[in-house]
Amino acid sequence: MVVLGAGPAGLTTAYLLAQNGRPVTVLEADPIYVGGLARTVSYHGFRFDIGGHRFFSKSENVERLWSEILPNDMLECIRLSRIHFRSELMSYPLRPFEVIERLGVLEFARCILSYWQACVFPSHPAITFEDWAINAFGRRLFEIFFKTYTEKVWGLSCREISADWAAQRIKKMSLADAAFAALRQTPLSRRDTITSLTTSFRYPRLGPGMMWEKCAEKMCAAGGRLLMGRPVQELEYCAQTGRWRIVAQAKNGNSETFDAGTVVSSIPLTDLARMLKPELSWNALQAVQTLRYRDFLSAAVILRERVALQDHWIYVHEPAVRASRIQNYKSWSPALIPEPGLCCLGLEYFCNASDELWHMNDERLLKLALNELTQLGLAQPEDLVDGYVVRQPKAYPVYDLGYSGRVQLVLSELESRFPSLHLVGRNGRHRYNNQDHSMTTAMLSAANILAGERMYNLHKVNEDAEYLEEPVAKYSPCCE
Ligand SMILES: Cc1cc2nc3c(=O)[nH]c(=O)nc-3n(C[C@H](O)[C@H](O)[C@H](O)COP(=O)(O)OP(=O)(O)OC[C@H]3O[C@@H](n4cnc5c(N)ncnc54)[C@H](O)[C@@H]3O)c2cc1C
Structure with a gap:
């Protein structure tokens, strides 16, 4: 075999x-x-991951x-993550007063109105990510919280992304969901309901x-x-x-x-379809050739640690910054950093292997990463010690x-x-x-x-890794 x-x-x-x-x-x-x-x-x-990997199921x-x-x-970790939003760090999961303070009362009221409008006049059926997110949270919140970040991640307009992706991944992690829950004081981060906001996870x-x-x-x-x-x-x-x-x-x-x-x-x-003999039918070959992937770059920047950052990761919403997320490996496990007084921040860039970013040499990429850390107020240029770039093709199957x-x-x-x-x-x-x-x-x-x-x-098998029906024959799965 x-x-x-x-x-x-x-x-x-x-x-x-x-x-x-x-x-x-x-x-x-x-x-x-x-x-x-x-x-x-x-x-x-x-040592660093290709994106931080939580062990939770x-x-x-x-x-x-x-x-x-x-x-x-296996370490037990208590999740800590924030969002860099409108030039400042903001708690995530959200805290109600912080949301209102950041958006302003007027903007917040607009969000509520647009949410009600979406409840009364939803798009039916929701085909695209944009339809889905507006139905779920209203246009205003979609434009503030989802559009920029999602388009940065996928390199596609939210109208070209299937609603399936949102249904599979976003329903349990949306900022808006979290905001509403926080405002209603509901425990959104409960382990059994909201996987992506899970407060604890394991990590090797x-x-x-x-x-x-x-x-x-x-x-x-x-x-x-x-x-x-x-x-x-x-x-x-x-x-x-x-x-x-x-x-x-x-x-x-x-x-x-x-x-x-x-x-x-x-x-x-x-790749499998390309190398397989006898060949797939013409229809299947046509279908497989149109499947797309999103590629991924991680620039791990090793720095002298000025202030110990507690977050495991930070989402970067700022459109002017190309990195989408920053991993702080020391928080995941101190054993990933061999020297005291140093830390390692991994800036994640979602791109296509055909993009100029993918072909940028490592030195320029690390310089870009350091500039962006400086711009976000998370490092100073003189803190730089070393760095390493990982390029990961086909990191994400695209749901277009x-x-x-x-x-x-x-x-x-x-x-x-x-x-x-x-x-x-x-x-x-x-x-x-x-x-x-x-x-x-x-x-x-x-x-x-x-x-x-x-x-x-x-x-x-659903997105929670659960098998949704009885097996067709009686057999004990080998892992039970
Ligand atoms: C940025 C990022 C963050 C993530 N965060 C998490 C997380 O927090 N928690 C979590 O549980 N999951 C997370 N994941 C998802 C997780 O990494 C994947 O679900 C998992 O790795 C998929 O495993 P796999 O074996 O199916 O595929 P892969 O991990 O892709 O493994 C496929 C293997 O096949 C090899 N291969 C490819 N082509 C060939 C070939 N022609 N011949 C021989 N070998 C080949 C590859 O080198 C690779 O080793 C994350 C993924 C990414 C990209």
């Missing part, structure tokens, strides 16, 4: 299969790091697996990569094999033998071929208009034509998700493989 990709989804599948005595080989393109988007990059003893299976893999190294002492490094180690100890620096290039299915031929580039530049009865893929759907039908078409064709091909994870299923969702698709795939039939339909 071959697993493509050693991110959370690939490693979870491989770990569970190896624990159940199945021979499994994982092929990972990266020569150094496991963990994929949830890896932890190391630079001169500093409503799925008990996922929480239990994290504890099993890393029993002694040495970053999320620690979880996946340990998972890989345990998978190998159980008999699995992990081959790093092996970007898969071809995937051929032979209907007569029912076997797969997988070609990966080896470290010396030559090709290496693997034979397998089952393939689990967590690599981007668009009509994406959902295209994804369904491709997944359905792949699953019906290739019963021994299992698609798991975030880019593997083109689903904007957290680790827990990726892991749940992986756990259910492992259960399907062990049972020898597709008892679990992976389309039925």
Whole structure:
């Protein structure tokens, strides 16, 4: 059995299969790091995430697996985050009087009126992100809080983004929601209702990569094999033998071929479709070629620490600043910073690999990041010690208009034509998700493989990583 990709989804599948005595080989393109988007990059003893990774799930299976893999190294963190809004830092989740003070009583009254207007005359059906956000919070709040930040993140107009994204991600984290709740004094940050405002989460002492490094180690100890620096290039299915031929580039530049009865893929759907033989139908190929991704840059700036910043992260709403979010790694875990008196702030830039920002050299990017920190009042130029840039292509699957039908078409064709091909994870299923969702698709795939039939339909995993119906056959999932 071959697993493509050693991110959370690939490693979870491989770990569970190896624990159940199945021979499994994982092929990972990266020569150094496991963990994929949830890896932890190391630079001169500093460690940082590709965006801060909270470990939080409503799925008990996922929480239990994290504890099993890393029993002694999970920190309990109390979330602290703020928003840089109109040149000042503001609490998030919001505090009612701070909101009124910042917006002014008149503006706040306008927001309430526009919210009522949206309640009385909603857009129906809500197709775009803009329709959805205006229906939920009113035009005024949408324009103040959502429009700039969302367009900065996606590089698309809010009219080009599907309402699905809002329904999946924003409903539980909206600033407006928080504002209204705060004004009504309702406990919005309750663990079971508002995931994104969760007040506490777990975090591996040495970053999320620690979880996946340990998972890989345990998978190998159980008999699995992990081959790093092996970007898969071809995937051929032979209907007569029912076997797969997988070609990966080896470290010396030559090709290496693997034979397998089952393939689990967590690599981007668009890449998989390109390398697959026999080819997908014309319709499916057309559909997959239009799927898009948002790329991501993180400029980790190492600074002398003047004032200890407590926040885990800060959202940057200012349109004049290109960074969208700033991670403060020392708050996530002091063990990520090897020297006292220093800190490391990761400025996150959402962009496309075709943008000039992506091609800017590291020196210029770090200079931009330092200028923006200075502009926001979070550092002084003379505080700079060092820095490091991470470029992450395909960080976010884009939910543009009509994406959902295209994804369904491709997944359905792949699953019906290739019963021994299992698609798991975030880019593997083109689903904007957290680790827990990726892991749940992986756990259910492992259960399907062990049972020898597709008892679990992976389309039925919701955004909270919950499986929404009974399995079609009786079987205990391997992680219970
Ligand atoms: C900025 C940011 C912040 C996030 N914050 C959180 C958070 O707070 N909490 C949370 O739970 N989740 C968070 N996530 C989401 C989380 O990172 C993903 O859900 C998770 O990493 C997806 O796992 P995966 O295995 O499906 O995919 P990936 O992590 O993308 O792993 C896929 C793997 O496949 C490999 N690969 C790709 N192509 C090939 C090839 N041709 N051959 C071989 N290998 C290949 C890649 O190198 C990679 O290792 C965040 C993501 C981002 C981008």
